[in-house]
Structure formats: C-alpha cells, structure tokens
Amino acid sequence: MRLFAQLAWYFRREWRRYLGAVVLLIIIAILQLLPPKLVGVIVDGVTHDAMSAATVMKWIGVMLLIAVMVYLLRYVWRIFLFGASYQLAVELRDDFYRQLSRQHPAFYLRHRTGDLIARSTNDVDRVVFAAVEGVLTLVDSLVMGCAVLVVMSTQISWQLTLLALLPMPIMAIVIKHYGTQLHQRFKGAQAAFSSLNDQAQESLTSIRMIKDFGLEDYQSNRFAAVAEDAGQKNMHVARVDARFDPTIYIAVGFSHLLAVGGGSWMIIQGTLTLGQLTSFVMYLGLMIWPMLALAWMFNIVERGSxxxxxIRQLLNEAPVVADGEALLPSGRGNLEVDVRAFAYPQQPRPVLDRVAFTLAPGNMLGLCGPTGSGKSTLLALILRHYDLDDGEIRFHGLPLATLNLDSLRQRFAVVGQTPFLFSDTVANNIALGNPGATLAQIQHAARLASVHDDITRLPQGYETQVGERGVMLSGGQKQRIAIARALLLDAEILVLDDALSAVDGRTEHHILQNLKRWGEKRTLIISAHRLSALTEADEILVLQQASVAQRGSHGALASQAGWYRDMFRYQQLEAALDEDPVKGEMTIG
Structure with a gap:
C-alpha cells in the first residue's frame, strides 16, 4: 500500500478523473447487487407458484438491461482511469529523461546504460499498471465487498454472514505476509532484469569486436549466466505469486461450505427460505472477485512500489554540478582559466595542477601532451562537466559556477574524440543542433569539414541513412560529419577534442585552412596528438604530468628543447616515411 502514499501527489492533481472513476465503480457495484436479489425473488416465486411467466420474463429483461448498463459504465470508467495512468507514464518518463540529461559524467560512472533503460521502461510500466489496476481493484473490491456484506447481513441473515466469513481474517493475514515477501523478491528480480538488459546492450553495441576476437561463445555463456540468474530471481517471485490464488480459493471454498451447511440447517429450522439461500450463495460468489482483487492488488502494488x-532513487539524485542563474551577455568575451588543482571524485591524485591561461575572442588555443596528461579533463572543466575545488574559470568575466548551464553551453560547439551519430540521415545528423537549417547551410558546413564530396558519393547523398552509431561510415567520415555539425551551430567557441585523429594529413590541412577562414572572429580550442593540427594556434599549452610543461607558439616550441620539439620531429619523420616508403626502407637498411 506504500505506492498509494508515494503517488499521492498525482492522485491529488488528477482527482477529477479518479473521482469520476470511483463514482462509476460505486454505481456499477450497486447495479451488480440487483441480479442476485432478483434471482432469489424469481426462485421463491416459481417455487411457491406465485409468479407468472410474463413476470419472470420481465425480471429477466431487467437483469439484461442491468448487464448492458454495467458494460457501458465500465467502458466510461476505463477511459477516466486509464487516461490518468497513461498521463502518469508520460510524466515519469519525461522526468526520468530530463534527470538523465541534467546529470554529469560522474553519474554515468555509477549507473550502467542497461540499468537506466530498464528503469525508464520496465519499472515505469510496473508503476503505471499499479496506479491504474491498483486503484481499480482497491475501490472495486472495497465497494463491492462492503455492499455485498451489507445486503447479506441486512436482507438475508447476519448470523449466516458471520459464519461464512470466518475464514477471511486468516486469509487476510496470510495475503499480507505474501505481499511483504513479494516486495523484496521483486526488487531483486528487477535488479537482475537491469543486469540482463545491460549485458544485452553491451553485446549488441560491441558485436564487431566480439566477432573480430572470436568471442561469440564466451559472450553467449556470459549472457546465459546472467539470463539464468534473472530467471531464478523471477522464479522466486513466481513462487510467492503462485500462492495468492490457491489461498483465496481455499478460503472462499470454506466460506461456501460453511454457508451451504449453515444455510441448510436454517432452512430446516424454518428461519431461511430456499430462495434466500440461493441469493446468499450468489452474493457469496460475488465476494470471490473482491477477495481475488485484494490479493491481486497487494501483488501489483508491491511490484509497483x-x-x-x-525510479525515485534516480530522480532524487541531485546533479554533481549545480545550475547557476546568471546569463551570459551578448557578444564575445574572454575565457580565463586558473586551475590550481583538480582531482576526480574518489581519486586523491590531482589530474590538473597549476594550469592557467586567458583566451581572447578570435584566438586559437592548442592543447597537446602525452596520453593522460589532462587535455580532455581541462576541456571538461571549461564546459563545466565538473566543478573546481581549487581555482576558478571565468567566461565574459563571470565565474562558471554562477552561470546558467544552458546559457554557457550554447556558446560552445564541441566535437569529441569519439563522435556519436544517430541512426538517421546524414543531413539530420549534421543539423542536429540546428534542426531548422536549410540544405544549403548543411552543405556549406559539410564543405568546411571536407566531407561534402564523401557524402555525395553515398547511395542517397545527404538522405543516406548512416545506421546505428554511423555504422556504415568510416571513422574519418564520422569525425568530419561531427565537425560539420559543430560548425553549423555557429557558436562562439569551437572545441575540437582530438577530432582529427581519424583523417589523413592532407584532409586535416584542408579542414584547418577552412576553419581558419571560418573562424576569423571566432575562438577555437584544439586538443590534438598530431601536432600539425596546432601549427596555426596563437598559443599552445603542452601538458605533462598534470601541469603546463611548455607554452608558446608553434615556432617557439619547435625551436626549444622539450617534449613538443621531440614529438614534432618524430611525427615529421613518420609522415615522410609514409609518403615515400621505398626511401624509408633504404634509410632503415
């Protein structure tokens, strides 16, 4: 029953729909009480030869009319009740999606994708089902049960009613015990379903790697083990679930036995007629549904709870990064970064230490350094995926912590290391951030990203479906489409986080030249392992061991001893060998 208290906010808001459904259920319950009474009257009338055939047909017609009315009223209350429940499903899923979109990387380190999908689909379905069927069965069973009890007690015999209901308190205690067991076991079953969902999602998204490594049997065995665990936990639920109906039918069976036995003795004593006993047994039959309904309600409500x-566990989880209220002014402004120290949660060792720079509008900043030196972390801090513990980042003179996140991120266009494409057309993927863009604007962005010619060679050009995660495209094509998507946003600052790693040197040169012309008045931040991408930067930061080891222009860094010069010369030699493999073999020999 906890679920009704948990959803009280929704019931209060949608009280009109629920009240309408309850009123109709009460009317239906009253109408259903009439046929057993009429049957008793007909039986006594026919038994005592006091009722004509026309009268019998009249009462039968009345019962048929009641049946039609009950049918129509049930149709109407279902519209009220199910309409309210479907609205609840929409709101829960909307809140769930909004919560996921507000969360930051730390959240997704704790929660796996399969579990999140399971909660937003299967768990929401359980809650909605309980919200509609639970309310229905609770009201229907209470109204019908109480009405039948009143009629049986006042119109027939309260002594026989009391005798027939003796097994019910015992049944209620047993059902309550089953409900407690079901709640705990169902939580375990849902967690197992989340694991199963996550295993399936991981296997499907990594199917190419699984085939390349010949891991089909290994992954199948892993999935079978998870599926077996989920099956066992669901069987634990089913074992409890299977006890409800037999318990109820045994209790109802004893009630009928007591009713027939006691009623027969009362007929012999002359305190009850055969017609009254017939009506009583029919009324007792009507009590089967309330008993079954209450047990079913306990079942589905405990599952829903x-x-x-x-669901609430995730919805109540506050984002690690709190949203600010200040809005950025129009125009372009400086980006001032002063990171004195930053470490990821649960990791005491700093990832960045004493990193500071100022990036003026229209300038280009280059970031480079060994793998794991903190380049992507620095970009994550600028985009405020994490908050600084020691230091401050200001944009347009305002601290990032005070800025509205939407206002901040609308000023950035970001291309990550692993671009993500949706299962849609090429044009729609490029226009993701600007759905109203024309085809001409999309093509212009594609030309700047040096991917227009590749797109025109696809089967349907810009209308080609790229498949899930862009499966039909090469890595370089996906990166360039992601760059075109970012360019179409026309944001104040363009961030390329190693976004040219999958393209060849000539294509990279074309893209950089296009970006230089495109970004005359725009700010550009490029993080790259290939240093040729940074030659046009106004300032380059070389990160090593979490701090700035070198800084300056390409010319200055290429002429001074250090990591940058060594890596640049190595990459030049590597490029020369790639262009002239025969000469390279002779040199190596």
Missing part, C-alpha cells in the same frame, strides 16, 4: 522506489 518496488519499481517506484528504483
């Missing part, structure tokens, strides 16, 4: 607890 467990599912709602899993």
């Amino acid at each position: 467990a599912a709602y607890g899993r």
